[in-house]
Amino acid sequence: MTVAIKHHESERVPVMAGEEKQHRLGQFPTPDAIADFMASLFHARWRELDLLDAGAGEGALTRAVITRLCGLRHKPARITVTAYELDETLIPSLRARLRDCRDECERSGVRFSASALNEDFIAAAVPIVRGDFFAPPRPHFNAALVNPPYRKIHSDSPTRLLLRSAGIEASNLYAGFVALIAKLLADQGELVAITPRSFCNGPYFKPFRSGFLETMSLRRLHVFESRSVAFSRDDVLQENIIVHAVKDPAKPERVTISSSSGAPGGPVAARKVPYGQVVSPGDPHQFIHLAQSGTEDTARAIMGRLSGSLPALGLSASSTGVHRSM
């Protein structure tokens, strides 16, 4: 196995105290049960897999995919992993996980190689996406899974400008990661991402949504009912969503919308919804609707037919529903 570790001095993370680093780098590792659930969402049965793990941390997501694939009756013949992780203190654990993956693949008769790159994923990927003359050759990733770091990026920050140079407008690091990954994937390549739910609506994420939905075809959206359960170990109070999408401009007839509490082994409720109910064809904002029940669909359809704003109709909205204004 090649577990090549590249170091770039300029990209090294300054020494920071634990909590400060955790927040600056968005270090919230994926619990094993969620990593396994994410790995189960890939559809393709690859003969040859080139997997991208951007912001790999200690490699929980890659490990989950390898365990799943090695357990299949029809396993891939070859798996190649490219893992980017900015924090050099995590690289030894990442390498150890990749060695576990190699051992598991060896036992299963699957050829395995991996690169653990101690690099800033955005700085590394942008020149490839831009097609810079001296950029490394474009990789052929047919799958990517990611739990990206989340942090606001200000409009004049170097990261924002770098992303903009690759045609990506992102107000949060997580959207920048996902947009870059979408651009790096090969046609029909699959993405599974766990991110905050905030990109589904709101004006700040409109450029991200438009770009993403143009090239990627949503296949499944999984919502956690509780804000805190999925990442309870780290006290993350973000509303999280898991997205499975395929790089294909053609939209499917239906998208699966599922939900669970996020507790390991808990039940998952799922239903298939027409694509147009998730993203309305004529919606200039390209909102992504996550109605989890028929009742929510009906409420949305009624709201869509209302003319005028809620206050003008004497109504107000809160997280518990729509109320008559007093």
Ligand SMILES: C[S@@+](CC[C@H](N)C(=O)[O-])C[C@H]1O[C@@H](n2cnc3c(N)ncnc32)[C@H](O)[C@@H]1O
């Ligand atoms: C939310 S954690 C997820 C870690 C791991 N993938 C998992 O699911 O457990 C995000 C990871 O991205 C890393 N990271 C943050 N900024 C990065 C960057 N610009 N390039 C590469 N990795 C980065 C963090 O150090 C952290 O390990």
